[in-house]
Amino acid sequence: MIYSIGELSKMTQCKIPTIRYYEGIGVLQKAMRSTGNQRQYSQAHCDRLHLICHSRALGFSLEEIKQLIELQGGQFNSGQKSHDIVQSHLTDIRNKITQLKKLERELLTIVEQCHQSQTSDCLCVSALK
Amino acid sequence: MIYSIGELSKMTQCKIPTIRYYEGIGVLQKAMRSTGNQRQYSQAHCDRLHLICHSRALGFSLEEIKQLIELQGGQFNSGQKSHDIVQSHLTDIRNKITQLKKLERELLTIVEQCHQSQTSDCLCVSALK
DNA sequence: CTTGAACCTCTAGTGACTAGAGCTTGTAGA
DNA sequence: TCTACAAGCTCTAGTCACTAGAGGTTCAAG
Structure with a gap:
């Protein structure tokens, strides 16, 4: 075809x-x-x-x-090298997840502070400082 | 200064x-x-x-x-808008985490299959197909 | 034979920088 | 005061993984 x-x-x-x-x-x-x-x-x-x-x-x-x-x-040791690439990619992904979870916690704190302050002006931006 | x-x-x-x-x-x-x-x-x-x-x-x-x-x-309703930006960013991050966890599972499967096959040639690449 | 969809190449734009060339300014020591 | 040289300046082009658009050609159906 x-x-x-x-x-x-x-x-x-x-x-x-x-x-x-x-x-x-x-x-x-x-x-x-x-x-x-x-x-x-x-x-x-x-x-x-x-x-x-x-x-x-x-x-x-x-x-x-x-x-x-x-x-x-290729033929020489290619299996090992491929494996290394995939393995190191897996490690990268795990690091990214950890990093993002930290960000999630930090942003959550900001948003919650925001809800508590009953003024019309939310403090999101100041919180980012 | x-x-x-x-x-x-x-x-x-x-x-x-x-x-x-x-x-x-x-x-x-x-x-x-x-x-x-x-x-x-x-x-x-x-x-x-x-x-x-x-x-x-x-x-x-x-x-x-x-x-x-x-x-x-600015002054008009700016608190709400800032809040929305931060909130939607938080949602994005959560989606990303979910997505990455899926990738993690899939890659883990690939790497494990790789370990099981005792031949010198790992099947990482075929597994990606 | 005509129409229009699908294809072609080429250039430039995206975001968030980074690298390099080639020049000028600032500052410390003799 | 002179001399090095570190630090600054602007401008262009490159990175990655595409995407958009212009302007032209080819294919298939009616």
């Missing part, structure tokens, strides 16, 4: 300009072209794009995704 | 180019200038910059911070 960019876009939920962008930076393989210069995609392109979109949704950067894909192609 | 940009930078932990950038986009008041065109800051600048840095650390965008500062200066 051969797909147009519009069909690929529908199948992957990835926007058309984004697909072209991914090709431009080399994270997605170059598409074949029709006689009229329009892009043509194979199932391999579709699989790769799914992997990219899913990884992006998991918060990986395009640079990390590129590495992951390259490592997958 | 009058401060140079370097002194202000040290006091606030905000990098020099960032201070100039904040002035450029109008979130920090314009600095006075010495005869030799170098920036001079007052305590008011310092207070404002502290507010900006703290708010950024809490995850507010510069646009939100701008609004917050403008509302603080």
